[in-house]
Amino acid sequence: MSTTTLGGSYTFPGTSLTVNRMGYGAMQLAGPGVFGPPKDHDEAVAVLREAVAAGVNHIDTSDYYGPHVTNEIIREALHPYPAGLVIVTKLGARRPEDGSWQPWTSPQNLIDGVHDNLRHLGLDALDIVNYRVMGSGHGPSEGSISQQISTLADLKAEGLIRHIGVSNATHAQIVEAKTITPIVCVQNHYNLANRADDALVDDLARHGIAYVPFFPLGGFTPLQSSTLSSVAAKLGVTPMQVALAWLLHRSPNILLIPGTSSRAHLRENLAAAELTLCANVVAELDGIAATAHVAH
Ligand SMILES: NC(=O)c1ccc[n+]([C@@H]2O[C@H](COP(=O)([O-])OP(=O)(O)OC[C@H]3O[C@@H](n4cnc5c(N)ncnc54)[C@H](OP(=O)(O)O)[C@@H]3O)[C@@H](O)[C@H]2O)c1
Secondary structure, eight states: OOOOOTTOEEEOTTSSOEEESBOEEGGGGSSGGGBSSOSOHHHHHHHHHHHHHTTOOEEEOOTTTBTTHHHHHHHHHHOSOOTTOEEEEEESEEOOTTOOOEEOOSHHHHHHHHHHHHHHHTOSSEEEEEEEOOOBTTBOOOOOOHHHHHHHHHHHHTTSEEEEEEESOOHHHHHHHHTTSOEEEEEOBOBTTBOTTHHHHHHHHHTTOEEOOBSTTOTTSOOBOHHHHHHHHHHTSOHHHHHHHHHHHHOTTBOBOOBOSOHHHHHHHHHGGGOOOOHHHHHHHHTGGGOTTOBO
């Protein structure tokens, strides 16, 4: 079993929830296109059990993965949940029969979504719920989210949600949300090649709020860069490990949730938390976002 430190621990602000910085994102456990059952159900269960056995105590999910599929696999693999396991879910979309991603944002949608997550995960309360702003595809776009955050705050007051975060959110939306309820984390698209949120990462760090990048490895289009490959070769590790180590190095408020459907990739990703990057290597990697030969 892995002996990695998983990047050290982090406590979400104003909470008693402490997690290792290297976590796990469950989206890859659903079928192709994040729709339907996984191609290898037993491997999906094994990935989750091995992650937790290795010390992962931060799992990201949503009831709209599948839909319901990843939550049901998490429950099958891990329920009753070990003490200290933090499961973070998200609301704001639904998946109709045609597999498309549709907004699901009315107060009743969000209330129903919380109950769906509770039922499928087998929980009485959800540790953290992110309101996922639909925005424009994988990118954020401006617009008030006060109604949705107020609804989640009401569900928190009822005891069904412990803490609230936002996802795919702009700076203005985060500021707006914070006027309604404490925001403990922001989950946005960010990685070595996509650094649009650089200033936001630093701003949240100053406020002690977690930044949890989605697509840390490039998501549906894995990161490819000659610089990344040559750095990895020099260090004797894989490009994906360097990409994850760079994120851990980038800022102490960054928590990782790389997604994988395979135990081999899981082990590789967890081991990345052991990698130390010297200043020269970080400078080289920092150049990637500016170069044209990166595909992302
Ligand atoms: N808030 C949002 O809007 C949002 C959006 C997307 C994702 N998320 C969350 O963020 C998590 C991470 O994002 P993601 O899973 O989409 O993307 P990701 O972690 O950037 O990349 C996952 C992809 O990389 C592959 N992979 C993983 N480890 C690898 C390795 N060591 N070597 C080579 N390939 C590897 C996976 O394939 P294999 O399965 O073959 O390993 C999968 O195709 C998700 O699981 C989900 O929980 C949130």
